[in-house]
Amino acid sequence: MENTLLTNLFIVDDHQLVVDGLRALLNNENKYAIVGCSNQPKDVLPMLDELKVDILLTDINMPEMSGVELTRNVKKKHPSIKVLALSMFGERQVIKEMIDAGISGYILKNTGKHELLEALDKLAKGQTFFSEEVTKELMKSFKNFDEVPHLTNREVEIIRLIECENSNKKIADMLFISERTVETHRKNIFRKTGTQSLVGLLKYAYEHKII
Structure with a gap:
């Protein structure tokens, strides 16, 4: 069967x-x-x-x-x-x-x-x-995030950490903030960029010449 x-x-x-x-x-x-x-x-x-x-x-x-x-x-x-x-x-x-x-x-x-x-x-x-090799290649191009006016510096940090597949807890530990705060930042990032996934976020970054 x-x-x-x-x-x-x-x-x-x-x-x-x-x-x-x-x-x-x-x-x-x-x-x-x-x-x-x-x-x-x-x-x-x-x-x-x-x-x-x-x-x-x-x-x-x-x-x-x-x-x-x-x-x-x-x-x-x-x-x-x-x-x-x-x-x-x-x-x-x-x-x-x-x-x-x-x-x-x-x-x-x-x-x-x-x-x-x-x-x-x-x-x-x-x-x-x-x-990992593909992610590293993409990360080499992550720059000038501050040229995107509606993303804060903290959101930029979290985008980079999300892209490296870090969990909310690990990001919270690395940035010395609460896991709940990370969750809020993630929601804001995806809302601001109009994306819902890592692939969507990468496409957004390409389209806006971030990478």
Whole structure:
């Protein structure tokens, strides 16, 4: 009988070796089922029409159709599917394009099994995940927050700490304020920027030339 608790995965990469490697890594994970794979991104959408897919793992640099275009098309036709980007590179412009296309996570191909599973677990719960290397690359561009007039200096500090995936309690301890105060700041930040998630906040920062 089918296990309804399984999270169904679909893998897209033009290199069969990468597909085989991911299958081998996830083969014995009882929370996940690989329901499809493809080396041809142009063939993916019709295949998704026939399958129940929860998370799509996709390469970015592929011939004929890039991961950016594929993600954009998948999110347009199947908005419930979460997309996890896999890449050899963590360049800011590429990350921005993938975020704009609608990804929920971004990890590098040199990652280990632990981080891959952590990313999949986060996405399966409706959360986002960006690897440490990707986050560091984005953080290099965080500057001139004071040029955004409606964000206070304290809110800027908290945005940086949120972006690094610190919990409310950890932020409170680091800034010597109460956890309740952090929660209030978070609500104000998301309200002022008109965002509701880390991905939305990053998109806001890009659009306003903060990063």
